[in-house]
Amino acid sequence: xxxxxxxxxxxxxxxxxxxxxxxxxxxxxxxxxxxxxxxxxxxxxxxxxxxxxxxxxxxxxxxxxxxxxxxxxxxxxxxxxxxxxxxxxxxxxxxxxxxxxxxxxxxxxxxxxxxxxxxxxxxxxxxxxxxxxxxxxxxxxxxxxxx
Numbered sequence: 510x511x512x513x514x515x516x517x518x519x520x521x522x523x524x525x526x527x528x529x530x531x532x533x534x535x536x537x538x539x540x541x542x543x544x545x546x547x548x549x550x551x552x553x554x555x556x557x558x559x560x561x562x563x564x565x566x567x568x569x570x571x572x573x574x575x576x577x578x579x580x581x582x583x584x585x586x587x588x589x590x591x592x593x594x595x596x597x598x599x600x601x602x603x604x605x606x607x608x609x610x611x612x613x614x615x616x617x618x619x620x621x622x623x624x625x626x627x628x629x630x631x632x633x634x635x636x637x638x639x640x641x642x643x644x645x646x647x648x649x650x651x652x653x654x655x656x
Contacts, residue, residue: 533563564599612651
């Protein structure tokens with residue numbers, strides 16, 4: 510069984526997440542495909558999380574096969590789709606909405622701006638965006654670097 514290790518750096522949408530150490534099992538693509546095909550929500554969710562947890566370790570043909578499998582998945586389930594997006598981001602299948610450099614410039618202009626309701630709203634928005642999947646950790650990274 511894979512050992513879970515808490516990752517203290519950003520993992521896409523939140524300040525931390527699980528990632529697995531050790532060699533990724535060669536059967537990950539098959540497990541992913543079979544669990545998805547069952548249509549069972551929790552099995553699909555857990556398998557997506559497992560595959561995401563190995564994203565930092567998977568290379569070569571195994572990574573290519575996982576990418577191919579992930580690219581073929583579709584769901585109308587909001588919660589399963591959220592995990593699917595996070596897993597796809599872990600395998601660089603989605604383009605980031607914004608990069609950390611642009612976010613840093615945005616935050617610097619907030620810090621340098623005069624105190625106003627508009628600046629406070631921008632600041633609140635920037636802080637909140639660090640938890641949104643679509644930004645792939647750009648806000649979290651930029652804010653953390655400012656600390």
